[in-house]
Amino acid sequence: MKRSVEVLLSRYAHIVNKFKWLIVILWIAVVAAAVLYLPNLQTVVSRQSQTYLPNSAESVVAGKLANQIDTKHKSQSTVVVAIRNSHGLTNQDRGYLAQRVQDLQNQASSFHITYMQDVSNSPSSVASKFTSKDNTTEIAVIGLSQGITDPTINHTLKHLYASFSNVPSGAKVYFTGNVPIQEDALHGSLDAAQKTAVVTVILVLTILLIVFRSLLAPLLTLIAIGLSYVVSSGLVAWAAQHGLPVSTFTQTFLIAILMGAGTDYTMIMMNRFREELTRTHDNEEALTAALRGISKTVVFSALTVLISFAVLYFAHFGLYRSAVGISIGIFITLLNCVTLVPAVMSLMGRALYWPLQPKPGSSHRPSRIWNWTSGVSIRRPWTVLLILAVILVPVGLLFSNVRTFNPMTDISNSTSVKGFNVVAKAFGQGQVMPTTIVVKTTANLRTSKGMDSIQQISRNLAAVPGVKEVDSATQPVGKVIQGFELAYQNDQASSGLKQISGGLSKLSSQLSGNQGQNGVSQIGQLQNGSSKVTSGINSLAKGASGLATNSQKLGTGAQGLANGISKVQAGVSSLSSGTSQLAATDQKLAGTAGALANAIAAWAKQHPASTQSPSWQQIQGLAKGLSTGTNASAAASTKLAAGAKQAAQGMAGLETGASKLAGGATQFSQGASQLASGANQLASGSKQVTNGIGKIKTATGSEVSGLGQAAAGTAKMQSGLTKVQRFLHQSRVASNPGFYIPQSTLSSNKSLQQAMNSYISTDGHIAKFTVVLKDNPYSMAAIRTMTPLRQAVQMALAASPVGHGTVYIGGTTGTQANMNQLSSQDFVRTMSIVFIAIFILLAILLQSVLTPLFTLMSLAATYFVTMGIIQNIAIHMLHQPGVNWAVPFFAFLLLVALGVDYSIFLTSRFDEEYRAGRGPVSAMRHSMRAMGNVVFSAALIMAGTFGSMIATGMSTLTEIGLSVVIGLFLYTLLMLGFYTPAVIAIIGRAHAWPFVRTAEEDDTDSLGAGTVRNTPELEN
Known part of the structure; x- marks a missing residue:
């Protein structure tokens, strides 16, 4: 298998050497086509920036449901305009804001405005919310039909800003809200990408000049990476237009990773080519040897990064998925490294390294740092691992994943953040971006x-x-x-009952006095009226009793109470008629009745809404009947009529209060017993009144006695009403006042x-x-x-x-809470996918299971230690509440995907030495000597590209840049320098488990494989 791969690579090197000019021309043509026909990534990112949440997210659903409520104020985003005068707003300041709002309202369609709210166009009850209590700030809210991802939102905001020119002297106008803040953050990120590109080019060029001590090799590297970026960014932008997720991080990381990883791959190829040129005078032979020795390492290194970013497509969180585009850039960079770079190396040969051109027989300088660290680790592996654990574990435990979701920390000097601070100071922080809660039922x-x-x-x-x-x-x-609180309604009813109680008190005193003797002739009608009163009060007592015995059916009992009071009112009407006939001989009562009618009319004017009630109309009829009958009233019944008048007035308030009490009776079950007791006393007293009046009718000689009993009964009625009135009055201060x-x-x-x-x-x-x-x-x-x-x-x-009902929470804070939850859940899932993908690639490359396992363990340890340091820097040095919410994910992805590259550089060389016949310890020692400077140079370049993010001034990019710099330092110096050789020294030949190698092994620490055998420095 190995032999066939070497043959294939030799043929490929021959093809590259033969068609080198054609390869260069093809690349130039491809770049030209990308410039001419592919879209600009920065433009696409600014138009298609992701909200990061799926449509099924709770805050997204809440926003959609909220837009179904107030269709007139339906909008995709809002802008808050604030005018502030530190010395207090003047009429000129207020007039200026009102006029500008009116001007915008007249051009609403041109500005994509759906609604505007300010002091001038809001109801008086709401207008106070637009002016601060200290009278220094006034705001207006503008609703827009555009969202943050709308391609014309930036144009709209510019026009809005321009419309508020010529501000009055002493005042300032600010714009803030979620959209202005996000727009400023977007432009800050895009500006940061440009700054990163400039600083990165300068840093990479400086590092390459130091590494190669040549002018042409660094230039070739930058040209190759530049061409890769042009093609990659165009393809990512085109893919984004067809549905590929992108974000403001996409362009920034594409620049940094292509400059870092691309430079690493190009540098390691040119470094190996220079190494091979020390063995031969023939460029093609040196190129063939370099490709055979390093192509597999470069390809697998690029594949680990490519797959690490590509598998993010399966993530759920939008921000994570926006990094998928970087895999396109890595793929183009890999093609560049195995086509254009070898072609140019073949064209230029040794001239590529001018003025220090390599010569046959010259040596390749070994790494002194890794030579020392590997020696220490191999001699005392367990001690080294223990020391590493003692130092690093406490630092890693410092990481508690304390995060902040505040984008304003990145753009603290922007106009939108300044506006937010002004409004927050005047109205409170939550006033600018309130939380929306939606209930669907x-x-x-x-x-x-x-x-x-x-x-x-x-x-x-x-x-x-x-x-x-x-x-x-x-x-x-x-x-x-x-007015709709039951406690308030009950208090009003209490006032009515108090008036009735006063009237009954006067009635009792009159019935017990001498003036009542003149009405015996009309006692029959008085008894009929009193009987009706008794019947009504009995209904009242029954309703109150049901209220007391069954609080869950309190509403029914309260309705019975209302019905009983209606009957009481009918009885009082008859009673009033009787007292009119009783006082037929006294003309002075007519004046009192007239005063009653005037009082009722005055009350009706003050409460016109209540006059439409049938109950109120009944009261008016009663008052008119009373006014007619008082012409025949006796002089002795003047005070009695006054009591009846107060009773009639209070009865209307009692009936209204009882009706409202029926709607909110569930709030007052605890007072039902008191109410029943009072009603029973009312019924008892009313019965005594009836009995007393009956005695008056049947025995003239017992008139005084009967009236006395009536007076006693009336007193009991007054006592019962007093208890009810007190209960209703006390309900006004209840913790749950009720609502109806x-x-x-x-x-x-x-x-x-x-x-x-x-x-x-x-x-x-x-x-x-x-x-x-x-x-x-x-x-x-x-x-x-x-x-x-x-x-x-x-x-x-x-x-x-x-x-x-179903509850949905939206708004700015609701969205951030969703992002916190989804990003945390998806982080574990995404991290698992990336680890599995890298493990499979390493297992295929190294033909081992143990080596990929301890490699991933070292990467995980590096991540947690790095984040422990970054979190403390963010909190104690940058004075943030925590690390930016995106930092843990991107730090993990970059450290794992890029850090594994350096592990592959080392373990691939280790595998090469091991397969050449060396034992594990010897192979590792020689590999570290040979690859130390290459890995340090590559890590330095990568750290430099991400370290350039610190120059952007944005806290998020600063934290990510620092995490890569610190993480790569920890990984190359501690993990690869100490941990890896210590583990190899412990597990020995088992590193290849479960695969078995049959070749003879020499575990002496002498010469290495490949051209390193001709390097005498490695033996020192």
């Missing part, structure tokens, strides 16, 4: 029960720590509509309908809640709040009249 939320459920959810959300404000259909400005909106109010109240249209879908099955957090919407504190918010909604739903 099969029930109709545009009902009394639905609104009650919405208020329960709103109340639960507001109680979650970290929540500043909750806006919903029941509290559109963050505060509940007080009559269905008729839902249909007629325009303000309420406007609130429902803003927060509830037209079919009533979707409701939206806007939650303003106290923390920065990108912070981990805000992200951690998402779970308690979800639990609060679910608990409220379970206890509400609706009883069920």
Whole structure:
């Protein structure tokens, strides 16, 4: 097998040498075609930047459902415009913002504007939310039909910015929001890619000049990589237009990896070619030997990187999948390294290394560092491994994966971040980008029960720590509509009962006085009215009793209470008629009755909405009848009529309160016993009144006694009403005050309908809640709040009249929480796929299982130690809350995919030496001597390309660049320098398990395989 491969490579070298000019011309033609016909990657990335989340993600679904609610305010993105005057906003400042908003509104279609909200075009109840409490800042919200991925969003934002020119003196205008921040981050990343390219070229050229001490070899390397990048970027851009995921990281990493890995592959080929030129005068012979010795290493090294990025296509998270395009670049670079680079080497020969051209018989300098590290590790392998564990394990344990999702740390000097800081200072951090919670249910939320459920959810959300404000259909400005709270309604009913109680008190005193003697002649009618009162109060007592005995059927009992009160009112009407006839002889009562009628009319003017109630109309009829009958009232009944007047007034409030109580009775089961007790006292007192009046009718001589009993009964009625009134009044301060909106109010109240249209879908099955957090919407504190918010909604739903529904959380923080969850879940899955792919390739290349295993262990150890260091740098030196959320993934991918290259460089040479007849220890020692400088140079180039990211000033790229630099240093110096030879010294010939090698082995530490046998320095 090995012999056939060598023959194949020899033939390939002959073909390259024969058609070298044709290969060069073909590459020039390919590059020209790429420039002319393939799209520009930077342009495509700016237009097709990914949101990273699949359409099934919760935050994405929440956004789609929210757009179904308020179709007038439907938008794909929003921009917040803020005007600020540190000395306080003037009328000129406010007028300027209002005029600009109006101008934009007139050109809405040109600016892709779907809606605008500011002080001037918002209801008075909402307008206060647009001006800061210190009166220094005012904002306007602009909805756009374009999303961040829309190709014209940048053009729209530029026009918006330009429209706010000529700002009044002393004021400044800022633009912020999710879209401006993301757009600034996008341009920052693209600018960073350009900076990275310039710095990388300078660093690579400098390193290559030092390594080769030649002018032409570095130039050939840069030209070859440049041509690879032109073709690769064009192909990636074309693939992106046809569905390949891309992101702002795609271009940056394509530049860095092609410059790093491409330079490594080119350098190792030219280094081997120079080595072979020291053995022969013939260029073709040297090229053939170089390709035989190094082609397999280069191909497998490139394949590990290629496959590591290609398998990311199977990831779920959009950002991970956006790195797939780099595999295209690696493939083109590999083609370049095995076609164009050998062709140019054949063309130029020794001139490629001018002025220090290699000569036959000259030596190849061995690595002194790896010569020393391998010697120490081979002599004391267990000690070396123990020392490495003691040093590295504690550092690796420092990594706790504390991440930050805040893109503003990368663009802290951008205008959008400055605007965010201004608005956050004036209104709070969460005001700029609130969290959206959407509830979807099969029930109709545009009902009394639905609104009650919405208020329960709103109340639960507001109680979650970290929540500043909750806006919903029941509290559109963050505060509940007080008039619809049962506690408030009960307090109003309590006031009515208090008036009735006062009237009954006066009635009792009058019945017990001498003035009541004049009405005996009309006592029959009074008894009939009193009987009706007793009947109504008995119904009241029955309803209250049902309320007390069965709290789950409290609504039915409360309705019975309402019916009983209606009967009471009918009885009071008859009683009023009786007292009118009783006082037929007293003309002074007419004036009192007139005052009653005037008071009722005045109350009706103040409460016009209540006059439409049938109950209220009954009260008005009663008042008119009373006014007619008082012309015949006796002078002694003046105070009695005044009491009846107060009773009639209070009865209307009692009936209204009882009706509302029926809708929200479930909130007050704990007070039902008190209510039943009061009703029983009412019934008992009413019966005494009837009995007393009956005695008056049957025995004139017992009039005074009967009226006395009536007075006592009335006193009991007053006592019972007092208990009910106290209970209703106390409910006003209950922890759960209840909520009820009559269905008729839902249909007629325009303000309420406007609130429902803003927060509830037209079919009533979707409701939206806007939650303003106290923390920065990108912070981990805000992200951690998402779970308690979800639990609060679910608990409220379970206890509400609706009883069920599905909860979706969206908005900026909801999106970040989804990204946190999905990226964490997909990271383990993706890491497993990459490890499996690399293991299979290494097993095929090295024909071993153990060697790939300990190689991957060294890579994993390098990753965790590196991240432990990077996390502490980010927190303690860069003053960030944690590493950027994308850093752990890309650090792992780069360190594993690129670090394994250097392992392949070493283990391939080790395998070559081992198959040449050396034992494991000798083969490893000679391999490290021969490959040390090559690996260090390659790692230095790679570290330089990624280290150039530090110059971008973006914290994310800085952390990624540092992770590659630190990781490659750890891997080449500690893992390859100490760990690998120590493991080989321990496992010996078992490194090839389960494969068996039959050739004789010499485990002496003398000469190596290939041309290194002619290198006397290696024996020193």
